[in-house]
Amino acid sequence: MLQLNNVETFYGGIQALKGIDVSVNKGEIVTLIGSNGAGKSTTLKSISGLAKVKTGSIVYNGTDISNKPAHETTLLGIAHVPEGRRIFPRLSVKENLLMGAFSVKNKKVIEKRMEKVFHYFPKLKDRLEQKGGTMSGGEQQMLAIGRALMMKPDLLMLDEPSMGLAPIIVEQIFEIIKELNEEGITILLVEQNAYQALQVAHRGYVIQTGEIKLQGNGYDLITNEEVREAYLA
Template sequence: MLQLRNVETYYGGIQALKGIDVLVDKGEIVTLIGSNGAGKSTTLKSVSGLVKIQNGSIVYNETEVSNKPAHETTLLGIAHVPEGRRIFPKLSVKENLLMGAFSVKNKSVIDQRMEKVFRYFPKLKDRLEQKGGTMSGGEQQMLAIGRALMMEPNLLMLDEPSMGLAPIIVEQIFEIIKELNQEGITILLVEQNAFQALQIAHRGYVIQTGEIKLQGKGNELLNNEEVREAYLA
């Protein structure tokens, strides 16, 4: 479904990605793990078009998407839930969700999608008129994922969905990620909680200073001594 080939991305004169290769097959959960500043978020931003790549190529469903604007990659079926959630704090829950369906004109389709979101996140249904910025961190994360699901994506990219959340909420979020995948959504997951990520991932990549250092099946990386010492200790 998604292939990054020799992708290089810079921020000014600083090279953030140094020729990385990443493959995501349809129906998989693939995770990128690594320390802060390793290039994980930049990888997702390169795919969604939030940052430009200088070299290499990004192919999604056999279509070249390198440096396409973010609104175009969204219309192709790629949804990106960024680090820090980035909901619209002054808009209500309902308005935030509707922003996720900006390209849909049919009200009945929008209503169907919203009901589907409520299946995963019933709390959101109870908070429809509440301002997004007044909710807890866990609820805001649910809203951010729900907004992405309103796009009915084929590929859902999640950037640090567990960041700053209580352990019980983290468990709920990861259960929902598994459920979304079982229902047919392919997932590319960036996560500092390497243990949680590798437990649910089919495959994973370890990224260090903009380079892929290791790759393998989730359970293989979970039991890799180098990975355990660096990220699971």
């Protein structure tokens, strides 16, 4: 479904990605793990069009999407939930969700998708008129994922969904990630909590200073001594 070939991305004169190769097959959960500043978020931004690729290619369902604008990658079926949630704090929960369906004109389709979001996140149904910025961190994360689901994505990219959340909320989020995948959504997951990520992932990549250092299935990486010492200790 998705193939990154020798991708290099820069922020000004600083090289963030140094020729990475990453693949995601349809129906998989693939995770990127690594320390802060390793290039995980930049990888997602490069895919969604928020960071400019200097060399290499990003191919999605056979189409080269390298440096395609973010609103166009969204229309292709790629939803990006960024680090820090990035909801619209002054808009209500309902308005935030409607922003996720910005390209949909059919009201019945929008209502159906919203009910699907409420299936995963019942709390949001009770908070429809509440301003997003007044919600707890966990609720905002649910809203950010719900907004992405309103796009009905084929590929859902999640950047640090557990950051700053209580352990019980983290468990809920990861259960929903598994459920979404079982229902057919392919997921590319960036996660600081390497153990949680590798437990749900089919495959994973370890990224260090903009380079892929290791890759393998979730179990192999969890049991890898180098990974355990660096990320699971």
